[in-house]
Amino acid sequence: MHTQRRLGDWLFHICNYGFFTLFTLLCLFPFYYLFINTISSNDLSARGLVTLYPKMIHFDNYIQVLQLKGLAQAALVSGGRTIIGTLLTVAASAFLGYLFTKRKMWARSFWYRFVIITMYFNAGIIPWYIIMMKLNMTNNFWAYILPAVVSPFYVILVKTFVESIPDVLEESAEMDGAGYFVIFSKIIMPLITPIAATIAIFSAVSQWNSFIDTVFLMTNSKLFTLQFVLYKYLNESTSLAAIIRNSQGAVGNIDLTNKQTATSIRTTVSMIVILPILFVYPFFQRYFVKGIMIGAVKG
Amino acid sequence: MKAAIRPQSSMSRRSGSLIPDKFRLFLFASPFLVLILLFSYFPLYGWLYSFYNYRPGFPLSETPFVGLQWFKAIFSNPTQTQEVMRVMRNTLAMSTLGILTSVFPVIFAIMLTEIRTTWYKKTVQVLTTLPNFISWVLVYSIAFMMFSVDSGVVNKWMIALGFQEMGVNYLAQDDHTWLAMTLWGLWKGLGWGAIMYIAAISSIDQEQYDAAKVDGAGRFRMIWHITVPGLMPTYFVLLLLSIANFINNGMEQFFVFQNAINKDHIEVLDLYVYNTGMLGFNFSFATAISMLKSIISIVLLFFANQLSKIVRGESII
Numbered sequence: 001m002h003t004q005r006r007l008g009d010w011l012f013h014i015c016n017y018g019f020f021t022l023f024t025l026l027c028l029f030p031f032y033y034l035f036i037n038t039i040s041s042n043d044l045s046a047r048g049l050v051t052l053y054p055k056m057i058h059f060d061n062y063i064q065v066l067q068l069k070g071l072a073q074a075a076l077v078s079g080g081r082t083i084i085g086t087l088l089t090v091a092a093s094a095f096l097g098y099l100f101t102k103r104k105m106w107a108r109s110f111w112y113r114f115v116i117i118t119m120y121f122n123a124g125i126i127p128w129y130i131i132m133m134k135l136n137m138t139n140n141f142w143a144y145i146l147p148a149v150v151s152p153f154y155v156i157l158v159k160t161f162v163e164s165i166p167d168v169l170e171e172s173a174e175m176d177g178a179g180y181f182v183i184f185s186k187i188i189m190p191l192i193t194p195i196a197a198t199i200a201i202f203s204a205v206s207q208w209n210s211f212i213d214t215v216f217l218m219t220n221s222k223l224f225t226l227q228f229v230l231y232k233y234l235n236e237s238t239s240l241a242a243i244i245r246n247s248q249g250a251v252g253n254i255d256l257t258n259k260q261t262a263t264s265i266r267t268t269v270s271m272i273v274i275l276p277i278l279f280v281y282p283f284f285q286r287y288f289v290k291g292i293m294i295g296a297v298k299g
Numbered sequence: 300m301k302a303a304i305r306p307q308s309s310m311s312r313r314s315g316s317l318i319p320d321k322f323r324l325f326l327f328a329s330p331f332l333v334l335i336l337l338f339s340y341f342p343l344y345g346w347l348y349s350f351y352n353y354r355p356g357f358p359l360s361e362t363p364f365v366g367l368q369w370f371k372a373i374f375s376n377p378t379q380t381q382e383v384m385r386v387m388r389n390t391l392a393m394s395t396l397g398i399l400t401s402v403f404p405v406i407f408a409i410m411l412t413e414i415r416t417t418w419y420k421k422t423v424q425v426l427t428t429l430p431n432f433i434s435w436v437l438v439y440s441i442a443f444m445m446f447s448v449d450s451g452v453v454n455k456w457m458i459a460l461g462f463q464e465m466g467v468n469y470l471a472q473d474d475h476t477w478l479a480m481t482l483w484g485l486w487k488g489l490g491w492g493a494i495m496y497i498a499a500i501s502s503i504d505q506e507q508y509d510a511a512k513v514d515g516a517g518r519f520r521m522i523w524h525i526t527v528p529g530l531m532p533t534y535f536v537l538l539l540l541s542i543a544n545f546i547n548n549g550m551e552q553f554f555v556f557q558n559a560i561n562k563d564h565i566e567v568l569d570l571y572v573y574n575t576g577m578l579g580f581n582f583s584f585a586t587a588i589s590m591l592k593s594i595i596s597i598v599l600l601f602f603a604n605q606l607s608k609i610v611r612g613e614s615i616i
Binding site: 008009012016017019020023024026027028030031033034037045046047048051092095096099100102104105106107108111114115118120121122123124125126127128129130131132135146147149150180205208209210211212215216227228230231234263266267270273274277278281282285 | 320321322323324325327328331332334335337338339340341342343344345346348410411413414419422423425426427428429430432433434435436437439440441443444445447449450451452454455456486489490517518543550551554555569572573576577582585586588589590592593596597600
């Protein structure tokens with residue numbers, strides 16, 4: 001009986017460790033694979049000969065790709081929407097979440113529902129597009145920012161968190177004559193830093209990753225985001241590759257040097273789009289794990 | 300109510316303003332409420348377009364009102380009906396697969412908490428949530444990179460291991476589209492989805508396990524009789540939310556993965572609406588479908604909410 005159980009335990013552990021090692025590798029390998037292909041010889045990588053470790057390391061891809069015309073502009077747009085959008089979203093969601101904890105607010109529960117219900121319900125993409133057009137939000141940088149300023153989910157997170165802070169703190173400040181803004185900035189904000197950090201990272205990631213809004217709303221290439229540019233490269237790369245293959249080096253008017261292949265451009269742009277997340281991710285991981293757990297309690 | 304007991308707080312003492320506190324608070328919130336109104340409620344006005352024969356470029360006042368023609372077209376025009384049914388089939392199939400695979404994060408969480416090596420556990424958790432944070436475009440880029448015919452590592456390995464004779468273009472085939480999409484979804488979301496369950500497991504009373512151990516329960520018995528029941532409430536809430544979202548499987552994933560070959564099985568409702576409306580310029584028809592979809596999803600939401608009230612005595616909205 002005892003040895004049987006020990007044997008079972010042993011098997012269980014082997015399977016367990018084995019599974020997680022495998023799945024972790026599965027999650028990690030694509031990133032690694034992408035990376036080693038960007039720094040390997042473009043010729044080898046295009047023929048699929050770079051599989052486990054980089055071969056003939058060089059950094060030309062990054063140098064060349066960073067000089068591609070639309071890319072710097074796209075990076076600016078992506079960076080801009082991420083920074084401005086995140087700041088505004090954090091400030092607005094935190095402030096609104098705080099206001100919603102105030103029972104005194106006129107018709108509070110109605111307005112709270114008014115905000116929350118938008119999490120589950122929307123008009124649909126075409127009606128939304130029509131209205132965005134009417135609101136002059138096509139080919140307008142603010143179309144990236146304004147719709148995301150108030151996010152119901154973040155408002156819930158803040159509200160729940162503020163409600164767990166003892167009222168006494170606020171009351172004493174109120175006695176000293178502090179107004180709502182002072183209380184919010186001096187007392188509430190410092191206390192909700194963990195949740196604000198969570199919102200910041202979520203919002204930054206979603207701004208950085210946003211892609212469909214560019215597809216719908218933007219035709220002006222000055223407002224294209226990195227994600228969209230990458231998508232375009234991906235879509236064109238098949239034909240790009242064909243052109244390169246057929247014309248044997250005479251690339252025509254496409255903005256590529258002879259050295260670059262469709263594969264190298266794709267992988268390098270992908271890598272440039274992933275890098276910010278890879279850098280930020282490990283530092284904030286425990287913040288948003290904590291944050292999502294606070295949200296999870298409420299369901 | 301509080302204001303009635305403490306009359307001085309209903310007037311703002313601080314700024315000397317005459318606006319009562321309750322309206323002042325509302326005033327502070329109003330800019331944000333206006334944003335919500337503009338970007339979430341105002342689009343409902345766009346529903347009007349489904350009753351007209353709208354063509355881009357003309358104002359609504361100059362376009363003919365056609366009443367329910369577009370809605371009728373869904374059911375009376377056989378080709379259109381067939382199209383919508385095909386899209387519905389894809390949507391429901393993919394949602395169903397999504398719900399069926401929603402037990403995987405639970406299993407993942409349970410198995411991960413069985414691992415006692417802390418650093419290993421942490422590493423697994425950090426690395427498996429990583430894919431959740433990249434966009435679908437990047438997922439597609441990765442897929443493109445790994446599965447392409449010429450340069451993909453998967454093809455090289457499959458040939459080297461003797462599973463196939465020559466390169467296969469995995470991304471341009473329609474045999475297993477639903478399954479492939481579900482697997483990509485799992486790859487992206489499994490580790491992340493498990494976080495919530497890991498949190499729930501850590502909040503289960505440890506004494507229950509100790510008591511069970513004294514009674515001679517083994518690992519699997521403890522999992523089955525303590526951990527699983529402990530996770531059920533969380534699982535149930537998420538399940539109900541996925542019922543509410545049954546026909547909302549978004550479009551980004553399918554948009555980036557679609558191509559001429561897999562279109563038959565990858566077109567879900569939102570993508571279909573995009574393709575007919577934005578690319579096919581059939582605005583009014585697309586709006587009609589869009590609108591029906593929104594109505595169905597709100598009905599599903601209330602259904603799920605009601606279900607939650609009955610079963611758990613708690614609402615989800």
